Amino acid sequence: MLFASAPTQQARWAACEKCQNKADLGFLICRACSCILASKISIEAAQCPLGKWPDKPEEALSQD
Numbered sequence: 001m002l003f004a005s006a007p008t009q010q011a012r013w014a015a016c017e018k019c020q021n022k023a024d025l026g027f028l029i030c031r032a033c034s035c036i037l038a039s040k041i042s043i044e045a046a047q048c049p050l051g052k053w054p055d056k057p058e059e060a061l062s063q064d
């Protein structure tokens, strides 16, 4: 599967929103890996370089 599920993308966004490595250059990037977040978050196989994305997105979303 190329694209991550909607709950996975939502949980990843929630983690990135709280992260000090998120930077707004007119579009959001991750300063830890220099990736464009909108693209990175949507790709199933992508990973947070600091391990901040939840392993179980549905559980992470229910805790917010």
Ligand code: SF4
Pocket (backbone or CB within 6 Å): 015, 016, 019, 020, 021, 022, 029, 030, 031, 032, 033, 047, 048, 049, 050, 051, 052, 053
């Ligand atoms: S991918 Fe990870 S390190 Fe980068 S902004 Fe998101 S949570 Fe932070």
